[in-house]
Amino acid sequence: MPGPPPRESTESMLVSVYQELRKLAAHYLGEEGSRETLQATALVHEAYLRLQKCDSRWDNEGHFFVAAATSIRRIIVEYAREKRTQKRGGQVNIVPLHEFAVGRISDHERLIELSDCLEVLAVQDAMAAKVGELRLFCGLTLVECAEVLDSSVATMHREWKFARAYLVANLHES
Numbered sequence: 001m002p003g004p005p006p007r008e009s010t011e012s013m014l015v016s017v018y019q020e021l022r023k024l025a026a027h028y029l030g031e032e033g034s035r036e037t038l039q040a041t042a043l044v045h046e047a048y049l050r051l052q053k054c055d056s057r058w059d060n061e062g063h064f065f066v067a068a069a070t071s072i073r074r075i076i077v078e079y080a081r082e083k084r085t086q087k088r089g090g091q092v093n094i095v096p097l098h099e100f101a102v103g104r105i106s107d108h109e110r111l112i113e114l115s116d117c118l119e120v121l122a123v124q125d126a127m128a129a130k131v132g133e134l135r136l137f138c139g140l141t142l143v144e145c146a147e148v149l150d151s152s153v154a155t156m157h158r159e160w161k162f163a164r165a166y167l168v169a170n171l172h173e174s
Contacts, residue, residue: 017061018044021068027139029076047071062148066130073137077115117170121163131156132163 025040025047050071051064058064114136122129130149134140140148142156149156 017065017068020065021047021072024069024138025072043072043075044068046075050075060150062150065148066134069134069138073115073133076137077112080109080111113171114167117167120170121166124166125159125162127151127155128159128163128166131159132167135160135163 021044022040025043029040029043047068051067054067058067118129118132118136121132127149131142131145134145134148135142142160143153145151145160146153146156
C-alpha cells in the first residue's frame with residue numbers, strides 16, 4: 001500500500017509561487033511600500049527565511065501560499081508594532097471594516113488591532129480567521145480563497161460572513 005504523496009520542500013514551493021508572493025507582499029505594503037523602508041522583495045525573503053526555520057514540508061502550493069501569507073502578515077504587524085512604539089501615542093481613528101484592505105491602512109494601530117482580532121477569531125473558528133486574513137490582508141476573492149484553502153466557494157461565503165460579522169462587532173468595541 002503506497003504511503004501519502006511526497007511533500008514538497010520550502011525551496012521548491014518558493015520557486016513556484018515566488019511571483020505571487022511578491023504581488024502579495026506589494027499588496028500588504030500598499031502605498032506605504034514606496035515611502036517606508038520595508039520593501040516587497042525583502043518581505044518575501046524574510047517570510048521565506050522564517051518558513052525555512054520551521055523545517056516544514058508542504059502538501060501543495062495552496063498550503064505553502066497560506067503559510068507564507070501568514071508569515072508575511074506577521075512581519076508587517078511586527079513592523080507596525082515597531083513603528084507604533086517609535087511614535088508613542090497619537091489619536092486612533094475609527095475605520096469601517098470595508099476600508100480595512102491593508103493597502104489602504106496607513107494607521108499602524110488599526111493594522112495591529114485587525115491582526116490581533118483575527119488571532120482571537122482563530123481560536124474560535126480557524127477557517128473563518130484564515131478567510132478573513134486572505135481577504136483583508138491578501139486581497140483574495142472568495143473564489144481564490146476556496147482554491148487556496150481547497151474548499152468550496154459556498155463554504156468560503158459562510159466563513160467570510162461569520163468573520164466579517166465577528167470583526168465588525170469586535171473592532172467597533174475598541
